[in-house]
Amino acid sequence: MVSLSFRLKHRLTHALEFKGVYGARLKAVRGPIVLHARRNELENPRLGLAIGRRVGNAVVRGRFKRLIRESFRHIQHDLPRWDGGCFDLVVSLHPHEPLTLPEYQKILLDLATAIAARRPRSGP
Secondary structure, rough: OOOOOOOOOOOOOOOHHHHHHHOOOOEEEEEEEEEEEEOOOOOEEEEEEOOHHHOOHHHHHHHHHHHHHHHHHOOOOHHHHHHHEEEEEEEOOOOOOOHHHHHHHHHHHHHHHHHHHHHOOOOO
């Protein structure tokens, strides 16, 4: 059975990790979600959240973060792989009304698949 946990190894935690993902310049946008990605050498994908104040107050931002984390938790094993590694993902949001959990899951999976389809074929 596949583990659907979201532990520390599944998170981007340091500013340098976020900076590296943004520096990779792999980006896809769909609706209110902006997904940045970079290849990692790990056996699992990692998620970082960059939810700014313009999205809403702390309560609203917390709700969005929980929805995105839960979506990632459910789809992490369905995300595309990259030459033996996985992706580091950073999700940013534009202000919007909250969607349902399956809608966030579908959008994240579609964005990751779109990025995987147009990634450079060699190098990190």
